[in-house]
Amino acid sequence: MAHTEQAASTLQSGAAELGRRRTFGSVMRQAGRLANRNKLGAFGVLLVIFVLGVAILAPWIKRYDDNTQFQTANPKFNPTANPLDIAQDPELGSPHILDRWESPLGGDHWLGTDAYGRDLYARIVTGARLAVIIGVGASVIAVLSGTFVGLVSGYFSGKLDLIIQRLVDAIQAFPGLVLLMLIVSVMDQPSLFLTVLALGFLGFAVSVRIVRSSVLAVSQTAFVEAARSYGAGDFRIMLRHVLPNVLASVLVVFSISIGAYILAEASLSFLGLGPADKTTWGKMVNAGRNSIDLHPWESVLSGAAITLTVLGFNLAGDAIRDEVDPRLRGR
């Protein structure tokens, strides 16, 4: 009797705990406790929130269009200058200043302009949107496909599993960038979707690996055997018993690779194989490289943007992994 009473009171306090957890203040308090335990992770989460905010608000905060080429009227312009003088001083022949670079913090363009007179602040902000779309998009594709295949492969094992694992081996035998280069070249002008798909394909191999190994472990447990013994079908066991128990790994796989996808896309864009008609940070680093000695800020700013974004996603991913499933450390 005392026993049931105790259980009931535990249940009640548990319910009260659940009820309390709903309030905003307690959520913040718990977040504060987590942040205190893992300061680096908290820093990463803040960076991610900042980048996500910039990405979502990009159209409203970018001030200028990222492709408008701003031109400054040339005070030295002389419409009647003869060609010989123009050959000596090209500035005489152009109604606009030929060298369109503008330094940061100097004028109306907060971060200056690039070689074509495009506002760098607008381009960095637009790049944030692209980076987030690519990183999160690729991760969603990788996780959805990887979870499905990993679930099937790990649950049924046997021949199918063997073939899928060799395919995964083959994908992972490639140096990532080579495979990406090849897939992206399928279009003469790679689109954003193709880039995301290629990155997702690469991540697919990693996701399958991790999800499959979790599925293998869960499939051995007693509750799966119990479910089978009362006659549950394979599909039901996979969906109702195995899947909920590997969701922790799935969450880790999702969050841990976003930074890597952003990094890989930056490399592709740097090599000129990124999404053709979009403003990406990798492209900007490459564009600024040519005049790095005189106008370093385009490369430096976009390079810093890539680094901070990847840093944020990596730290946040590590923190999520450590909270959810520390055994996946080092995978």
Next chain:
Amino acid sequence: MTNYIIRRLLLNVLVLWFVATMVFLGTHALPSDFAQKRIASTMTGASQVEAIEFARHELGLDKPLWRQYIDFMGELARGDLGHSYESKLSTWTEVGRRVTTTLELGIMTLFISFSISIPIGVISAVKQNTWIDYLLRGVAILGVAMPVFVVAIFLSLAVIKFDLFQIDVLGRPHFWTDPLRALQLYIIPAIAGGIAGGAGIMRLLRSQMLEVMRQDYIRTARAKGLRDDTVWIRHALKNAMLPVITIMGLTISGLVGGQIILETMFNIDGMGRFLFARLNLRDFPPFQGTVIIICFVLVTMNLLVDILYAWLDPRIRYT
């Protein structure tokens, strides 16, 4: 053990067959081919179409796909990786010319990544949760997040701004012809690649060190009265390095991507730059061949690493 090695070798053959098929299908799925890329730039009109058809026939690109696949696989089985459409040289010759250059940069990169990551990993673990640990870990985390080309650009910028030395991107110096200029050319890409590779090693080494330092034999070594650094190096590091060896394959696979970017950036005529240039030209045979060679090396190295691991750590038994 022998059975294990034989089984792994057979699996590797299967994996390489998958790799070769994927490269073949991948290259043939591309919208343009070498004939188009080359001739479209020099001719126009009806003669262009004719010339492209002729070039395709010459190169064997007009055969049905399955026929080309069988030819490709037959040649591959005999160790023939085809000839470049452009230079007409065999892939082996083209790769052979560049392998030393790639190794020059690659070995230097590996050397730098180890000489950065091992001391940092050890110090960071030994001084766990002190300011120096936080600083070093911060550097490592930053190293993982920074793309190699950004590191390379920042370093070049520093070299240019402070006028430290000249970077000879045109002369193609080698260590055996002009060591000083070769060092000046290779040092920036090697550091950039080394940081990217070393950061991963450092993080793994640190966590392994922390694990090992909790073991009983470390306490025994201390109890014997051994000096701290003897315990750290002889007892802890030696054991903590074992798992680091297992990610060597992964590290080098990661270096390949960096090598493509850095060789292209610094105009170093190695395999990475070659690979990228061949893909852009749609010069398929050397591209396919180089990819297969790289994958072969990586897959073989992973096997060797696993064997080495079992040999170094007698507790590991493969069946």
